Amino acid sequence: MHGPLISPWRWIALALLLPAAVGAQVAFEDVYPPRDTRPETLWVRSPGLMRRLSVGFAAVMADVYWIRAVQYYGDTKLSMTTNRNYNLLYPLLDTTTTLDPRFNIAYRFGAILLSEGYPNGPGEIDGAIALLQKGIRAMPEKWQYYHDAGFVEYWWRDHKAASEWFLKASKVPGAPPFLPTIAARALADGGDRATARALWQGLATAEHEWLRQSARRALMRLDAEDEIEALQRIVDAFHGDTGRYPAGWIELAQLGRVRRIPLDPSGVPYALDPVSGAVSVTPDSALYPLRPVRKP
Amino acid sequence: MDAISIEGLTKHYRVGFWRPRPYVALDGLTLGVQPGEIFGFLGPNGAGKTTTLKLLMQLIYPTAGRAEILGAHVGDASVKRRIGYLPENPYFYDNLTAEELLEYFARLFGYSAAEGRRRASSLLDEVGIGPERRFALRRFSKGMVQRVGIAQALINDPEIVFLDEPMSGLDPLGRREVRELILRLRDKGRTVFFSSHVLSDAEALCSRVAIVVNGRLVATGSLDELTAFEAKGWELVVNGLPGAVLDGLRSSVSGATRLGDGRYALTLPPSAAPEPVIAALSAAGARVVSLTPLRATLEDVFVEQVRAASADRSKATLAS
Amino acid sequence: MRAIAVIAGGVFRDSIRDRIAYGLVFFAVLLIASSFLLARLTAGQDVKIIKDLGLAASSGIGVLIAVFFGIGLVTKEVERRSIYSLLSKPVSRTEFVVGKYLGLVLTLLINLSVMVAAFYAVLAVLNYLAIPDLRASWDAPALDPRMLVAFALIGVELMLVTATALFFSTFSSPFLSVALTFAIYIIGHFGEDLKHLDNIVESQTLAQVARGVYYVMPNLAALDVKSEVVHGVAVSAQHVLAASAAAGLYIALILVAATVIFSHRDLK
Numbered sequence: 059m060h061g062p063l064i065s066p067w068r069w070i071a072l073a074l075l076l077p078a079a080v081g082a083q084v085a086f087e088d089v090y091p092p093r094d095t096r097p098e099t100l101w102v103r104s105p106g107l108m109r110r111l112s113v114g115f116a117a118v119m120a121d122v123y124w125i126r127a128v129q130y131y132g133d134t135k136l137s138m139t140t141n142r143n144y145n146l147l148y149p150l151l152d153t154t155t156t157l158d159p160r161f162n163i164a165y166r167f168g169a170i171l172l173s174e175g176y177p178n179g180p181g182e183i184d185g186a187i188a189l190l191q192k193g194i195r196a197m198p199e200k201w202q203y204y205h206d207a208g209f210v211e212y213w214w215r216d217h218k219a220a221s222e223w224f225l226k227a228s229k230v231p232g233a234p235p236f237l238p239t240i241a242a243r244a245l246a247d248g249g250d251r252a253t254a255r256a257l258w259q260g261l262a263t264a265e266h267e268w269l270r271q272s273a274r275r276a277l278m279r280l281d282a283e284d285e286i287e288a289l290q291r292i293v294d295a296f297h298g299d300t301g302r303y304p305a306g307w308i309e310l311a312q313l314g315r316v317r318r319i320p321l322d323p324s325g326v327p328y329a330l331d332p333v334s335g336a337v338s339v340t341p342d343s344a345l346y347p348l349r350p351v352r353k354p
Numbered sequence: 355m356d357a358i359s360i361e362g363l364t365k366h367y368r369v370g371f372w373r374p375r376p377y378v379a380l381d382g383l384t385l386g387v388q389p390g391e392i393f394g395f396l397g398p399n400g401a402g403k404t405t406t407l408k409l410l411m412q413l414i415y416p417t418a419g420r421a422e423i424l425g426a427h428v429g430d431a432s433v434k435r436r437i438g439y440l441p442e443n444p445y446f447y448d449n450l451t452a453e454e455l456l457e458y459f460a461r462l463f464g465y466s467a468a469e470g471r472r473r474a475s476s477l478l479d480e481v482g483i484g485p486e487r488r489f490a491l492r493r494f495s496k497g498m499v500q501r502v503g504i505a506q507a508l509i510n511d512p513e514i515v516f517l518d519e520p521m522s523g524l525d526p527l528g529r530r531e532v533r534e535l536i537l538r539l540r541d542k543g544r545t546v547f548f549s550s551h552v553l554s555d556a557e558a559l560c561s562r563v564a565i566v567v568n569g570r571l572v573a574t575g576s577l578d579e580l581t582a583f584e585a586k587g588w589e590l591v592v593n594g595l596p597g598a599v600l601d602g603l604r605s606s607v608s609g610a611t612r613l614g615d616g617r618y619a620l621t622l623p624p625s626a627a628p629e630p631v632i633a634a635l636s637a638a639g640a641r642v643v644s645l646t647p648l649r650a651t652l653e654d655v656f657v658e659q660v661r662a663a664s665a666d667r668s669k670a671t672l673a674s
Numbered sequence: 675m676r677a678i679a680v681i682a683g684g685v686f687r688d689s690i691r692d693r694i695a696y697g698l699v700f701f702a703v704l705l706i707a708s709s710f711l712l713a714r715l716t717a718g719q720d721v722k723i724i725k726d727l728g729l730a731a732s733s734g735i736g737v738l739i740a741v742f743f744g745i746g747l748v749t750k751e752v753e754r755r756s757i758y759s760l761l762s763k764p765v766s767r768t769e770f771v772v773g774k775y776l777g778l779v780l781t782l783l784i785n786l787s788v789m790v791a792a793f794y795a796v797l798a799v800l801n802y803l804a805i806p807d808l809r810a811s812w813d814a815p816a817l818d819p820r821m822l823v824a825f826a827l828i829g830v831e832l833m834l835v836t837a838t839a840l841f842f843s844t845f846s847s848p849f850l851s852v853a854l855t856f857a858i859y860i861i862g863h864f865g866e867d868l869k870h871l872d873n874i875v876e877s878q879t880l881a882q883v884a885r886g887v888y889y890v891m892p893n894l895a896a897l898d899v900k901s902e903v904v905h906g907v908a909v910s911a912q913h914v915l916a917a918s919a920a921a922g923l924y925i926a927l928i929l930v931a932a933t934v935i936f937s938h939r940d941l942k
Contacts (some may be wrong), residue, residue: 117900
């Protein structure tokens with residue numbers, strides 16, 4: 059006989075209580091689901107303070123903040139509201155790069171995320187440029203940061219400023235030879251699709267996959283602009299012939315003006331407005347909007 | 355040369371935080387121990403016995419006075435090679451086995467691994483630790499730890515062994531074994547200095563003792579010397595003593611204990627010679643069973659000294 | 675000298691049998707292995723986070739072991755009084771302190787080696803699974819041997835922290851010793867801020883005091899090259915030698931102070 063006599067009822071009780079307790083929790087969550095709306099909060103606002111608090115573990119904290127920044131961006135982008143609020147993106151990226159000033163991808167990709175067009179994206183041009191300037195102070199040998207800053211300016215704001223950035227980039231030792239050319243074209247053309255294509259193609263060979271993806275999408279947008287121009291000519295020709303705009307692509311297809319319903323480079327059909335005859339990319343498309351809407 | 359020589363050894367502690375007052379743990383102890391002696395260092399609890407031993411082992415430092423072991427100052431490195439020490443309520447390393455502990459200490463003396471194992475093994479035999487020697491010390495009872503403690507004190511075959519309460523935690527068999535071990539040490543010519551408050555052990559073993567009370571040495575000498583002055587009379591056991599005769603003897607008898615029918619143990623004061631009483635009893639028809647002189651025991655001396663010392667102290671505090 | 679080796683060996687043997695030490699090292703290895711999963715979250719920065727986490731875990735766990743075991747080295751023996759019988763043998767108090775220190779340092783360095791091995795193992799797996807394109811995007815190769823420099827300096831830092839813990843434990847209670855040792859660790863990392871406190875506070879005297887504290891305290895930030903090796907930035911041999919030499923002087927200073935304090939103490 060080993061050990062004290064424990065009545066079998068106690069074992070039965072144990073066997074029943076565990077699944078019962080677990081089941082109760084599960085049922086509770088079914089009836090009263092936990093509120094999912096825990097917003098991202100930044101408790102420590104000052105990056106400098108965070109760095110001091112990290113006492114030697116700053117690099118890991120930087121990784122944590124980077125993960126948070128990416129998740130925050132993704133969650134906000136995917137959320138269903140029309141009024142997307144990216145307020146914490148810059149502070150998160152600022153803290154990340156204060157904790158680890160050599161965090162290359164945080165500067166480059168962070169700038170791309172920040173500058174993505176409003177209203178889908180943050181549209182924070184100033185923030186993007188500031189982040190890249192911080193990167194330049196930390197690592198002046200990185201011509202890519204000057205280049206990215208010029209890029210952001212060219213695409214969203216000021217071609218003259220962009221040109222100056224490209225020139226500065228070209229002066230950094232080890233910079234690729236095509237930079238002065240781009241500087242000149244930025245100054246001269248402004249808004250020209252061919253220049254833009256050249257810039258994006260430069261980025262399409264960047265060392266990071268995510269940067270390359272951004273470049274590919276941008277190039278698709280430029281292709282879409284080309285295609286819209288061609289399609290617009292067809293629609294305008296129809297209008298010239300009939301005095302009205304076509305009801306839809308089917309009508310044009312039946313007339314043989316187009317072969318089939320035209321799809322944009324992301325695979326979504328173009329929209330054709332029967333009243334104004336404008337051809338455009340639909341809001342459903344991943345490429346929408348083709349050109350930035352200025353953030354109010 | 356004295357094996358141990360202590361001169362005016364004093365230890366004051368500062369007690370209290372804001373206005374520390376000195377607490378006198380040991381006050382001007384002076385004594386000497388001869389080589390080959392078994393010396394008993396006796397006193398009530400808190401008398402300063404353990405303090406003295408810790409001073410000798412340099413675990414604490416004296417406020418005044420000096421001590422020498424084998425002619426060298428106690429702080430000397432060479433001294434430690436030739437002595438052994440058993441602390442009071444010893445604690446060793448829980449996760450080591452008895453064998454490992456002894457071998458660890460043996461290494462500190464510089465013995466080779468093989469020599470260390472040999473010594474450990476034979477000492478564990480001598481103190482009566484059998485197959486348990488392979489168990490971790492945390493599983494040992496108090497008595498077994500005590501035995502291991504004695505073994506570790508002897509690992510270097512020391513000339514002098516210092517034992518603080520060596521019998522503590524041992525059952526009667528254990529006490530006898532340790533007593534025999536101490537006697538064997540003396541036979542080998544070693545010196546044993548042990549402190550205790552168990553007087554029967556001291557009586558059985560020691561050639562000389564010292565008694566400390568409240569940090570002061572109050573008596574020192576051989577057992578005979580200490581108990582010599584305290585002749586306490588006689589004990590007379592008689593058979594067949596009628597009660598009436600006893601009443602008649604009341605004046606010359608200081609005490610009587612009835613042991614049975616007609617059988618009495620009579621206590622005679624030291625002032626009276628026993629012969630007249632015996633004659634009177636024989637005449638009354640009683641038979642003498644035994645006549646034993648009563649000597650003072652060490653306990654008597656001890657208690658006497660402690661009481662005297664307390665009386666002195668209370669007189670001193672009253673006077674101040 | 676022999677006594678020092680015996681005592682050091684004793685400490686090392688105890689640590690092998692100590693379940694808590696195993697637990698901590700196991701935890702560190704687990705952390706390093708799990709960083710592999712975390713890597714998925716970082717948008718292509720997997721090698722960076724594995725390296726960051728591995729270096730941080732080795733350093734952090736190492737510091738925990740150094741502080742808590744370092745403080746127990748002397749305090750446990752004194753509190754439990756096992757030191758009474760030990761000091762009656764031919765070993766001086768100085769040899770005791772130094773022996774305990776060296777034993778724990780040996781333990782720490784071996785623990786650190788285990789963590790380094792786990793670290794490189796995880797990186798080897800990552801390197802094997804990665805496509806060449808991804809590898810090209812890394813700041814430094816996955817199995818970069820230069821990271822050993824960071825680990826070496828972590829080892830030096832751990833030796834310094836152990837000495838500090840041991841020093842405090844020779845005279846203060848365990849709780850206070852833990853607090854003071856962690857305080858020194860944190861101050862040691864704050865270096866730059868202390869040196870330039872006048873940028874933050876108004877009072878000039880406070881800034882002077884802070885600068886004084888900065889120069890007296892060991893500069894632990896100099897021993898921290900984790901960020902450099904992760905990003906493939908070269909760390910000069912001079913830097914390593916100079917920082918190690920300065921740390922070595924501090925260790926010697928702290929140990930000598932500890933032996934002096936311990937030698938004069940009454941062991942109640």
